[in-house]
Amino acid sequence: MDQAVLYIDALEAECKRLQLQHTEVTLLKPRIAAWGLVKAGKSSLLNMLSGHVHQEYFATGAVRTTRINQQLELEHYVLVDTPGLGIEQSDSQQAMEGLDIADIVLFVHAPPGELDEEQVNLLLKLRDVHGDALEQRLVLVFSLLDLDQNDAMAQVRERIEGQVLRCLGFQPTCFEVSSRRYQRGVELGREGMKAKSGIPSLALHLDQMSSEKAPSLAAARQQRLMQRREELSAALDQAIEREQVVIQTLCEPYTHTATVFIELMSSVQSSFSAKTAEIRTAREKLNSL
Secondary structure (H helix, E strand, C coil): CCHHHHHHHHHHHHHHHHHHHHHCCCCCCCEEEEEEECCCCHHHHHHHHCCCCCCCCCCCCCCCCCCCCEEEECCCCEEEECCCECCCHHHHHHHHHHHHHCCEEEEEECCCCCCCHHHHHHHHHHHHHHHHHHHHCEEEEECCHHHCCCCHHHHHHHHHHHHHHHHHCCCCEEEECCHHHHHHHHHHCCHHHHHHCCHHHHHHHHHHHHHHHHHHHHHHHHHHHHHHHHHHHHHHHHHHHHHHHHHHHHHHHHHHHHHHHHHHHHHHHHHHHHHHHHHHHHHHHHHCC
16 A cells, blocks of 8 residues: 555544544543563563452463553553554554553563664654653563573663663663562462562552652643644644645646647647638638629
């Protein structure tokens, strides 16, 4: 399909999403969206945060299971599970829609290794969406802490923090968590194991963030919607301008041909009129004999 058509379709979809967010009932609790690549451990993390330790609410599996955004309202905030990025365009589109409504973003990364190019691009997208407010909305989560061997996580974390600082210009709050360790601690009734999983510390931090954001939540969302509306309006103006240029370019050869044809016909008509006048003059002379 033509890229211009795809771009216009994307703008139309964005208009519909923006209109829906303007008309939907205002939710008074912050939305916390888990965001990241496929199999980063987002759904497992949200199950632990929501207390669904034994019977999961957000589906998990050996292959990717989250295809659409899924929400769960808790006492202090609403959790949003987004599809993993980097596989299918439809999944990525759903994840971007989840990002649009997020008040707090959990950027989940599963070691080993530092952030790859795709994840760096995701951070840049976050910056584009949230702007200067991202520093107060972003939480970096290193999942699968139970797979850490020989304390390699510390070195990985240091390198990733450097990447994020270079990419965003600030260092977000970071947590190392293990959903599996937390689940095992709950099953065995071992508080120490639960604490070492990092889940309770993250949950406490999210409670604090939600409490801090609650008073200004409506105003912050309204400001984001206005910013997106202005950006969308500018994009629509640019799309219209590009289409006009394309139409003008397509019509230009035919316009030239039509101009030449009109000039030719005008010349023929003038010549014909002159010849007709000469014939009439000759006929009048003939009739006068």
